[in-house]
Amino acid sequence: MNGVQITVLDQRAMTWLLAGLGLTILPHSLYLPIWISALALAIGVWRWLAAQRNWPLPHNKIKLLLTLALVVAIFANYGTLVGRDSGTALLVMMMGLKLVELRQRRDVMVLMFLAYFLLITHFIFSQTIPMATYVMCCAWLLLSLHMHLTSMELRPVRHSLRTAGGLMLLGLPLMLALFVLFPRIEGPIWGLPKDAYAGMTGLGDSMSPGAISSLSQSDEVAFRVKFDDQVPSTDKRYWRGPVLWMTDGRNWDIGPELRPAAWQSPISAAHESALSYTVTLEPHNQKWLFALDLPATSSEHGQISSDLQLIAPKKVRKRLKYHMTSYLDYNTGQLTDFERRLGLFLPKNRNPRTVALGRSLQIQSRSDAEVIQKALTMFRQQPFVYSLRPPLLDSNEPSDQFLFETRTGFCEHFASSFTMLMRAAGIPARVVTGYQGAELNPVDDYYIVRQRDAHAWSEVWLPGQGWVRIDPTAAVAPERIERSIDTSLLSAGAVQFSVPHSDLLSKAWQQVNLNLDAINNRWNQLVLGYGPNQQREFLQNLGLDIKDWRKLAWVFLVLVGGLFVIITAFVLIPRHRQVDPVLKNYQRFCRKLAKRGLLRAENESASAFAQRVKTNRPDLSEKIDRITQLYCHLRYAGSPNQKQLLHFRKQVSEFKP
Amino acid sequence: MAVLFQRWLDTLPAGLRPRGVRYFAASAKQSAVLTNKRIFVLPTKQGWVFFVLLVLMLLGAMNYSNSMAFVLTFWLGSVSLVSLLYTYRNLVKLEIKLNGSEPCFAGGHAIFNLLLNNKQTRQRFDIGIQNAAGITSTSSVNSEDHAQISLAVPTSQRGRLQLGRVTLSSCYPLGLFRAWAYVDIEAETLVYPRPADNAPLPQTGQGSGERMETTEEGSDDFHGFRQYHAGDSPRHIYWKALAREQGLVTKQFQRHQSPEMWFDWADTRGTDIETRLSQLCRWLLDGDSQQQRFGLRLPGVVIAPAQGKEHLDQCLAQLALFGVGE
Helix, strand or coil: CCCCCCCCCCHHHHHHHHHHHHHHHHHHHHCCCHHHHHHHHHHHHHHHHHHHHCCCCCCHHHHHHHHHHHHHHHHHHHCCCCCHHHHHHHHHHHHHHHHHCCCCHHHHHHHHHHHHHHHHHHHHHCCCHHHHHHHHHHHHHHHHHHHHHHCCCCCCHHHHHHHHHHHHHHHHHHHHHHHHHCCCCCCCCCCCCHHHHCCCCCCCCEECCCHHHHHCCCCCEEEEEEECCCCCCHHHCEEEEEEEEEECCCCEEECCCCCCCCCCCCCEECHHHEEEEEEEECCCCCCEECEECCECCCCCCCEECCCCCEECCCCCCCCEEEEEEEECCEECCCCCHHHHHHHHCCCCCCCHHHHHHHHHHHHHCCCHHHHHHHHHHHHHHCCCEEECCCCCCCCCCHHHHHHHHHCEECHHHHHHHHHHHHHHCCCCEEEEEEEECCEEECCCCEEEEEHHHEEEEEEEEECCCEEEEECHHHHHCCHHHHCCECHHHHHHCECCECCCCCCHHHHHHHHHHHHHHHHHHHHHHHHHCCCHHHHHHHHHHCCCCCCCHHHHHHHHHHHHHHHHHHHHHHHHCCCCCCCCHHHHHHHHHHHHHHHCCCCCCCCCCHHHHHHHHHHHCHHHHHHHHHHHHHHHHHHHCCCCCHHHHHHHHHHHHHCCC | CHHHHHHHHHHCCHHHCCCCCCCEEECCCCCEECCHHHCEEEECHHHHHHHHHHHHHHHHHHHHCCHHHHHHHHHHHHHHHHHHHHHHHHHCCCEEEEEEEECEECCCEEEEEEEEEECCCCCEEEEEEEECCCCEEEEEECCCEEEEEEEEEECCCCEEEEEEEEEEEECCCCCCEEEEEEEEEEEEEEEECCCCCCCCCCCCCCCCCCCCECCCCCCCEEEEEEECCCCCCHHHECHHHHHCCCCCEEEEEECECCCEEEEEHHHCCCCCHHHHHHHHHHHHHHHHHCCCEEEEEECCEEEEEECCHHHHHHHHHHHHHCCCCC
């Protein structure tokens, strides 16, 4: 129907095709099991050799067997065929199989369409600037190949690359308009595969020894914060996350649902300590949001629960931006009986030495404050070590083992055993996890909180003061609170803190990193974060109401249609060949003579015309000769240079018949 | 799709066809310029598949709320829209005219040469021309240049052959859209009868086959001398005479004139008109290849004996049109 009749791909085209397809699936090798990548590569190389040496292609039976074997293998590897990862693996394998039976142009088109679809799957895994650039370059290459392989005549690949590039450039404004104006809806439309959000890191809803120290090795950004005006001092940068009440002596868990919705927090706070800021949270596939200790406002994005957590209505699976107000000085007021019971709960017959120590502290002290003080002093004075790689707590009494034997631990060890001590001493206590710290990016003046800033601390309830934050880690390693952990020095196991570098190179390096993060932040906010809410805001700024869909449809049609009309005009208006400057100047010379009645006939050569003019106007013969000679020389003896051209132009300009 | 649309249009009575769906006309003298109103553009099968793919990608982007997936989908969509313009531009304002045709024998291919003239500075790619029977030929045309496309139409019957309506089309650049226009080309050529496989020349000597000798200045046998005239070939000058100071003398030669033959309808055997015409056709060809002078006698037609390509064509044309109404 399209008259596509060529059935054999020439070897050069095959090489190009294989290279394009290879580049298209290359980033998937980061996520795919190694055997799939290796197999895809092997098929590609085999197909290339087969094209070079005219090897026969395999039989249908072999292909069928191969297909079945691959489907079974993928199912065995993933346990499903419909997930994100297994789906991608299946697509890659389909492409490989299609390559095996690649004979006709039709097969080539199937391959091209598979490749376009594979391109889009990259973005489920990563949407960073480098990845986006890479994928768009691949799209360019694929379009060029598409053009090259549908053409009926053999043209250089260069031509296809140029034309496809032109198509993309012309399509760019239309794409931008569609991106901004195409109505966005809140996804997902239907269920997503279970593994769609695999690989998101963040704080979980439970804490076991080692949970936070593993997070601390990641430089990934947890969230970014822009303060409205005031910035809290470094020792106040506690970002509150999940509050853990329940313990079995080793692990900590969140409590029962503590009335998240209609609950009114009895916080009384000094209003001058209120701080406003905007958080852009990276998706972590959990329900909690992070806010400075203590969050004060509920919003559509998150409700404050009775244990003062900020809870989102849904799991955070997209980058989320929310505005918050927090109080740094607060009093949470009275404790309910239920909360007191929860806050004093200890599992029976676990960690007996810890419990005993707590009891003895309670007996020796006159007030709760003194108990706390004594416990912190113990951490400070006894040889406790703050370490990223503490020895494994393998006994049944992990807290005892830590407090009395190993004495080496990360923040979760300190928070966990401190909280148990407090409970044993009759003080309601709980563990709070979250992040501590924030690094300033001076480029765009915002703060970055990374996974390595993950932290755990304790909260105790004191009469008259309410819940009070106690950070036992600060007693052992006060520098942890001042500076963040230097992940580059983690290999030794001992915790190193990043000190401000003094030498020029590391300063420059730091500057580059901050600049990159600022660019990433903008990319995240403007491009990746553009969703239904941002679209509504954008349209409202333009004076359009999102509910007035009739008007919106008109605006959409007029803008996109108008843009298309402009592009159409640009494409269809014929381009005129640039007029030869030599000819243009000679024509000027002829016009000057024509005004004096000396008209050059259409078929008259320049020299014949000059002869005729000279007989009429002998007074001009010298100038006419010069101009005619120059003209003949410039026009017919190779390409003229700029200097000669200027000279010629001057001669014509000065010519006055 | 496009083919279906074309068929549907063709079934409509001329008066009901949408305005604009009238066809361009071109001939050897008159070029047809493809103007915008009569160029159609529709997606190809491949194009429809591509759009389904785009819809799938869009659904995926919405489901995952994935910004870059939106970008890629919209970009590919925009590219396909711009490619529609390229497809259309590839055909618009192209000029087509007939550049002669070549007759053939029945069973062979009659050639129609069409000239595509591109007056614009943009090159045109992959312009296909297809006649009603589906014979296709493709060519590109350089900027401000012309290109000849030949359609080789297979024939089975002698007589007149008209090219009729052709479809100019192009799927450039991505094959997602096809632009096409219909042009009625006023082109006619002759299909000669198929020459019989084996038909010995008729016996000559019925009074007209005798050898006639003329003293034309051929170059076969030496005949005598005569005085030199300006323009005589130097090879024919009798140089020995010049050496003997007898002046310039030219040698004269005499050619044996071939016998004159008549190929007569009455001499052919067989009951079928076509069989007899086939025999005559074979004789004409053999007579021509043996450089004979021959004449043709058909019922109602007599062509005097002569020689040469033109004469042969004239005779063959009579065979092609024998019994064929105007």
